[in-house]
Amino acid sequence: MANPTHILIIPYPAQGHMIPLLDLTHHLATTRTTTPLTITILTTPKNLPILSPLLSSTTNVTPLILPFPPTPGFPPGAENTKDLPPASFRQLIPALSRLEEPLGHWFESHPSPPVVIISDFFVGWTQRFAAKMGIKRVVFSPSGGMALSVIYALWRDMPKEEDQDQNGDVLFKGLPNCPKYPWWQLSPIFRSYVEGDYNSEVIKDGFRNDMDSWGLVINTFDDLERVYLDHLISVLGHNRVWAVGPLFPPHGLKDRGGSSTVDPDTILSWLDSCRDNEVVYVSFGTQSLLTTRQIEVLAEALENSRVRFIWSVRDPSVTNELDKEGDRKIHNTVFKEFEDRVGDRGMIIKGWAPQVSILRHRAVGTFLTHCGWNSVLEGLMAGVGMLAWPMGADQYTNATLLVDELKVGVRICEGPQFVPDPCVLAQTLADSVNGEILDRQRIGKLHTSCLDAVSENGSSSKELVKFVKMLTELKTKNT
Missing domain, CATH: 3.40.50.2000 (Glycogen Phosphorylase B;)
Structure with missing residues (x-):
């Protein structure tokens, strides 16, 4: 040899x-x-x-x-x-x-x-x-x-x-x-x-x-x-x-990550109870941190949209204002009150989330994402429509590719300090589930191309x- x-x-x-x-x-x-x-x-x-x-x-x-x-x-x-x-x-x-x-x-x-x-x-x-x-x-x-x-x-x-x-x-x-x-x-x-x-x-x-x-x-x-x-x-x-x-990951190798507040089997069981494409998955990756105000607005929009959702939160006790203890307390209070109000219509995962498994579940049809490249590819591989909120680095370019060139996503806002209108965001979330703003045919075609590439x-x-x-x-x- x-x-x-x-x-x-x-x-x-x-x-x-x-x-x-x-x-x-x-x-x-x-x-x-x-x-x-x-x-x-x-x-x-x-x-x-x-x-x-x-x-x-x-x-x-x-x-x-x-x-x-x-x-x-x-x-x-x-x-x-x-x-x-x-x-x-x-x-x-x-x-x-x-x-x-x-x-x-x-x-x-x-x-x-x-x-x-x-x-x-x-x-x-x-x-x-x-x-x-x-x-x-x-x-x-x-x-x-x-x-x-x-x-x-x-x-x-x-x-x-x-x-x-x-x-x-x-x-x-x-x-x-x-x-x-x-x-x-x-x-x-x-x-x-x-x-x-x-x-x-x-x-x-x-x-x-x-x-x-x-x-x-x-x-x-x-x-x-x-x-x-x-x-x-x-x-x-x-x-x-x-x-x-x-x-x-090669076939059989599970998602890699750390600790989480929700067991992966519990997440998948909850998704099994949902209809096809009715769930919005929300995640901003491993680096982006939302401000307290952004968290409040996103929570308000998810609540008022009436959509079913999974929200992956990087850390339950940290916001973008890292040096302000008062903001961290507000952060925790916002989540506690929010979870009480939405009940079993939504799920919050604090810590690591099995993102690939979530996105590929039949119940998930929309991905609100910061447009990190790994997340973009995972969304394309799963065949979900994407709502783009780029925060930095190459994410603005990735959003351009998704929204303006490939037309498989909708840009909802841009930047780490931007705060969207909660009413507009709530309507966008609802429209994404109802099929009114995302081109499902185009998304499906690109999804097929993605699968073909790795066949x-x-x-x-x-x-x-x-x-x-x-x-x-x-x-x-x-x-």
Whole structure:
């Protein structure tokens, strides 16, 4: 048997980034190849538990555990975004680059070091490291093709705030469909760089290193974003761009998450009692935090809409005003009184929710979402209509794709501080269930395309096989 091809995986320690890359790793580990693969995945001690499902279900994946680099201003032991404030990625990304030295020692001592690094687009320093080691680096994008196209355009063209047009928008003329966004909706990392943040210089170099990398793997699929995949191929100057999504856990592996106030079986039993498509699922992901006023308005809208719903709340005792104890008390009071009023018409999940299972249940027809890319793909895979409330990062771009280009969603509001009119929102929720504002035929067609992409002979499955074959050829050429 041929010697194994050794691959090194380097994630970024945020749940929305790690989980799809771990799913990709599982698929790489279990894809049949003539040359076997052996995979090492870099992690720090506190992030090791999230690897458990992957390590227990594969035999050719091994963790490389390196201590988290000491970082001024970080709480002791903080090494993932769950432990840190939402804006901490501006310090976390540079902090992770300090793993380069211990990683270099591991390479030098390894009897058969990796021939390629696959790493998240937030760890662009790995391109420089791979070049120093004489191996290839592949970027993994947890964001879609449109969002990545916007990100690359920002760091390549470096627009300034004064470049806005008369309507206050920055135009991306070089991109398909010429998207445009107001300055406040652009990447906060990019805006920090323009405003002179020192840490963002490292981040800028990282994204430019991404564009110089040997290949790119994206969590998307051909029918969804072909025009943006072609654009990226043109910008990067090569065709080593593989669309392998939607990336989901392998069959039999349950949703990954933490503790919750509601047992998953209880949730599914409640959904079983509902009619098809009558439930609205509400979730703002693992990072977005609603203000107390936003919580009050959303609760009022859900109550007055008379729809059945599941509302996944990130934390029962934290609002966006993290330093105000009074607001936290208001938060808890709002939920208690709200739950008493709606009774069994709705369910509130405090903590982790089995989102994939909820969305795929026949009773769920609408998803009120912050438009994080994982949530978008999960919604498309489930065939639900989406109500878009983007909060930051790539979510504004994802909402543009969903609402304006694909027309499978409705934008209800935008921004982390915006407070919608509760009466208008209540009517929108009711209309979404009644089929008056969502194009179910278009949603169903895209749902079918999504399923086709990950079928045995689908576009994403074929791209994954091509990608693995290319990796094994790297081993052959370097042997």
